Amino acid sequence: MNYRDSLSRNISKMPESPTLSVNQKVSDLIKMGETVINLSIGDPDFDAFPHVKDAAIRAIREIPMRYTSSYGDFELRKAISIGFQRDNNLRYNPENQIVVAPGPKKSIYDCITALLNPGEGIIIPRPYWEAYFIHAKFCFAEPIFLDTNENLRLTPESLEDTIKSHSSVKVVVLNYPCNPTGVSYRKSELEKFAEIILKYDLILISDEVYDTYSYEFEHISIASIDNDIYSRTITINGASKRYGMTGWRVGWAAGPPEIMKMVANVQGNTSSCVNVAAQKAAEAAILGDQTPVMKITEEFKRRRNVVVDEISRIKGLRSIKPEGAFYIFPSVEEFIGKNNDGKPIMDDIEMSDYLLNEAKVATIPGSLIGRKNYIRFAYVRPVGTLIKAFEQIKSALGKLK
Ligand SMILES: Cc1ncc(COP(=O)(O)O)c(C=O)c1O
Incomplete structure (x- = not known):
C-alpha cells in the first residue's frame, strides 16, 4: 500500500x-x-520571574511528578480562580469551572472540539489569530469569517448580519486585545456584542490572553458584564503572554460547569494533564506580586x-x-x-x-x-x-x- x-x-x-x-x-x-x-x-x-522559576524547581525536588486531574492541579485552579476575581471581576468555581491545558492554544482547541459538531458554524472575526479556524477544521466545523471594518474593528451590526445570514452559527470567537490588530473593546461595545450573543442563543469564546496589555482603557472581561452573558461565555487566558511563559505551556479556560466538563474530557483524553512543575510555576506567577x-x-x-x-x-x-x-x-x-x-x-x-x-x-x-x-x-x-x-x-x- x-x-x-x-x-x-x-x-x-x-x-x-x-x-x-x-x-x-x-x-x-x-x-x-x-x-x-x-x-x-x-x-x-x-x-519568567525568579520566584516562578523557584517554584518549578521546588516542585521538581519535592513533589511527586504524577498525573494531576484532567481539569488541572487543584491548587493551580484555586489560584486561577483568585486571579480571575482579582484581575477580571469574574467568579469561577475551581471545582468545576476551570480547565488547565498545555497552553492557551490547547485550551481553545479543547473548547472548539467540545462545542462544535461537524457542519456547525463558528464566527471568526478577520483578521485573526489563525488557530481558531484551524481548530474548527479539526472537528469538521464551519469557520465563518467576518471582516472587521476599515479601522479593523468588529461592529455589532456586522456581527448580527453575519449571524442572520448563517443558520449554522453556534459559537462566536472574540479576541481582545486582538492579535494581530491591537484593537480592544470598551464596556459599551462589549455590552452590544453580549446582547447579540444572547438574542441568538449562541456561545462565546472570549480569548483574553492579552488582557494585561491594555494601554488606553481598563480591560473588561465580557463575562463580567452580567449573569446572562457569563453563563454563555468561555474565557480563555494563560501564563504565556501575561507572565512571559510561552514555552512553559500553561493555559486555562473557564466557563459554565456543564461545558467545562466536556472541555475537561477533551483535555484529559488528548493531553492527560500539564507538566506538574509548570503548573506549580503558573500558580506562583498568579499568586505572586503583580507589580x-x-x-x-x-x-x-x-x-x-x-x-x-x-x-x-x-x-x-x-x-x-x-x-x-x-x-x-x-x-x-x-x-x-x-x-x-x-x-x-x-x-x-x-x-x-x-x-x-x-x-x-x-x-x-x-x-x-x-x-x-x-x-x-x-x-x-x-x-x-x-x-x-x-x-x-x-x-x-x-x-x-
Ligand atoms: C490571541 C491568542 N490566543 C491564544 C494564543 C495561544 O498562546 P500559546 O501559543 O502560548 O498557547 C495566542 C498566541 O499567540 C494568541 O495570539
Whole structure:
C-alpha cells in the first residue's frame, strides 16, 4: 500500500501555522550568519520571574511528578480562580469551572472540539489569530469569517448580519486585545456584542490572553458584564503572554460547569494533564506580586508609542493605533506593484519576503492571517531594536519605485 495516498485528507489540507513557519525561516537565516530582527512571532522578550522559576524547581525536588486531574492541579485552579476575581471581576468555581491545558492554544482547541459538531458554524472575526479556524477544521466545523471594518474593528451590526445570514452559527470567537490588530473593546461595545450573543442563543469564546496589555482603557472581561452573558461565555487566558511563559505551556479556560466538563474530557483524553512543575510555576506567577506585570505593561506601552511614531514617519505605511496586545498591523497597499530593480512586489506575502531579505526584519504577511495587503509586526523587542528595525524598513521601502 502506498501510505501517502491514505493519510488524513483533513489534516493534509491544514495550513502550517504562519507564525511558526516564518519563525523557522528566521532561525535558519540566523544559523547561516545573517542578522535578522525578528518581529514575526508574538513571544514576549522577558523571562519568567525568579520566584516562578523557584517554584518549578521546588516542585521538581519535592513533589511527586504524577498525573494531576484532567481539569488541572487543584491548587493551580484555586489560584486561577483568585486571579480571575482579582484581575477580571469574574467568579469561577475551581471545582468545576476551570480547565488547565498545555497552553492557551490547547485550551481553545479543547473548547472548539467540545462545542462544535461537524457542519456547525463558528464566527471568526478577520483578521485573526489563525488557530481558531484551524481548530474548527479539526472537528469538521464551519469557520465563518467576518471582516472587521476599515479601522479593523468588529461592529455589532456586522456581527448580527453575519449571524442572520448563517443558520449554522453556534459559537462566536472574540479576541481582545486582538492579535494581530491591537484593537480592544470598551464596556459599551462589549455590552452590544453580549446582547447579540444572547438574542441568538449562541456561545462565546472570549480569548483574553492579552488582557494585561491594555494601554488606553481598563480591560473588561465580557463575562463580567452580567449573569446572562457569563453563563454563555468561555474565557480563555494563560501564563504565556501575561507572565512571559510561552514555552512553559500553561493555559486555562473557564466557563459554565456543564461545558467545562466536556472541555475537561477533551483535555484529559488528548493531553492527560500539564507538566506538574509548570503548573506549580503558573500558580506562583498568579499568586505572586503583580507589580512586575504592571511594569511590563508600561514597557510595552512605551514600545507601542515608539512603533506608532516610527510608522507614522514612513510615507505610505498606514496604521491604526493599537489599544492593546503587542502587535501593529499597518496597510502596505501603497507599495504593492512597486519594485526595486525590476521585479514588482505583487502582494503582502512578497512584501514580507522583501522586508526579510532587504530590511532584515521578519514579519507576518496579512494574507496568512485574514487581511490582504497588511503586515503584522510584533513589537516584542527593546525600543532601540525597534527603532533600528523601522529605520531598516524605511530604507528598504524607500527603494521601491
Ligand atoms: C490571541 C491568542 N490566543 C491564544 C494564543 C495561544 O498562546 P500559546 O501559543 O502560548 O498557547 C495566542 C498566541 O499567540 C494568541 O495570539
